[in-house]
Amino acid sequence: MNYDLPLRLKRLRQTSASRTMLQETRLHPQQFIAPLFISELIGSKQAIKSMPGQFQLSLADLPAEIEELSSLGIPAVLLFGIPRHKDAHGSSALQDDGIVQQAIRQIRAINKDMLIISDLCFCEYTDHGHCGVLKNDVIDNDKTLHLLGEQAVSHAKAGADWIAPSSMTDGMVAAIRQALDAAVFNNTAILSYAVKYSSAFYGPFREAAQGAPQFGDRKTYQMNPANSHEAVREAALDLDEGADLIMVKPAMNYLDIIYKLKQHFPEVPLCAYQVSGEYSMLKYAAQAGLMDEQHTMIESLLAIKRAGADLIISYFAKDFARWHANQR
Ligand SMILES: [Zn+2]
Numbered sequence: 001m002n003y004d005l006p007l008r009l010k011r012l013r014q015t016s017a018s019r020t021m022l023q024e025t026r027l028h029p030q031q032f033i034a035p036l037f038i039s040e041l042i043g044s045k046q047a048i049k050s051m052p053g054q055f056q057l058s059l060a061d062l063p064a065e066i067e068e069l070s071s072l073g074i075p076a077v078l079l080f081g082i083p084r085h086k087d088a089h090g091s092s093a094l095q096d097d098g099i100v101q102q103a104i105r106q107i108r109a110i111n112k113d114m115l116i117i118s119d120l121c122f123c124e125y126t127d128h129g130h131c132g133v134l135k136n137d138v139i140d141n142d143k144t145l146h147l148l149g150e151q152a153v154s155h156a157k158a159g160a161d162w163i164a165p166s167s168m169t170d171g172m173v174a175a176i177r178q179a180l181d182a183a184v185f186n187n188t189a190i191l192s193y194a195v196k197y198s199s200a201f202y203g204p205f206r207e208a209a210q211g212a213p214q215f216g217d218r219k220t221y222q223m224n225p226a227n228s229h230e231a232v233r234e235a236a237l238d239l240d241e242g243a244d245l246i247m248v249k250p251a252m253n254y255l256d257i258i259y260k261l262k263q264h265f266p267e268v269p270l271c272a273y274q275v276s277g278e279y280s281m282l283k284y285a286a287q288a289g290l291m292d293e294q295h296t297m298i299e300s301l302l303a304i305k306r307a308g309a310d311l312i313i314s315y316f317a318k319d320f321a322r323w324h325a326n327q328r
Helices: 009-013 016-021 059-071 099-110 141-158 172-182 200-209 229-240 252-264 276-287 293-307 317-325
Strands: 032-039 055-057 076-082 115-120 162-165 189-196 245-249 270-274 311-314
Touching: 009 016, 032 059, 032 099, 032 317, 055 059, 059 099, 059 317, 076 099, 076 200, 099 115, 099 141, 115 141, 141 162, 141 172, 162 172, 172 189, 189 229, 189 252, 200 276, 229 245, 229 252, 245 252, 252 270, 252 293, 270 293, 276 293, 293 311, 293 317, 311 317
Parallel strands: 032 055, 032 076, 032 311, 076 115, 115 162, 162 189, 189 245, 245 270, 270 311
Antiparallel strands: none
16 A cells, blocks of 8 residues: 655655756865875885875876876875974975975976965974974974974975965964965965864874874874864964965864854865875775775765865875766
């Protein structure tokens, strides 16, 4: 017998065509940013064991990498540098011939249209692995601000389009904006890691970027995963200081935060960083035969977009773009 139901929502799920037509959230390679690790310590690309399918690159590997990304339709890269020299102040981060500055110039020469975003921090450049200069083993916030401004100008001079400060230093956006404007880089934008949690999901990244803290942790500057209201304060402050775009990092465990920020600041471009742990977890689960890699990848990315992210930084950028290209 048939029940007299007012509506049957399954009707619109009956065909592939109707499911596709009514899909509310769509992903496109143009919304993706590919993170790249560029190392001064290697002569050619080296696999990152903790992140299957990811590599540390030498400068010599950049032409092939950038060409591949462009051919896949990925418009932007986020650069992390691994320098030869580390010291207490992270001085090699400030040099115009530093590894990231060289990489920026080279990428610009390879492809003038590639959007170059430089991660701005000191943890890869300091011998103690913390995100700024220390005083009595604690970060000296305001001394770090000055150095962040200097580092930002050197990235802008090399040709970076967007500067992405990731250290959660109080006042970093204002300090960087002032430094950039003083050096007449008015058109260099700031993508602030406004809401960055102290997350265990950064684990695999530590091998990739070789920037693990040598003592202690980052809980005095990164946010407590238990907090949500504080995310709005962080984002509001960075916007007041002149951030052009804001970021939530990590993504998957913080979808509520992405959603909340999009509701609070619908007019502000919002970026989410699907971090190394999110990526490697799916890769290893797929390798173990537990889940289908492609489907879990797409589902995880859709969730980030559905929550409200406009842009996604992901180690899956290339895998996703290849999948997308095969959809027709
Ligand atoms: Zn850092």
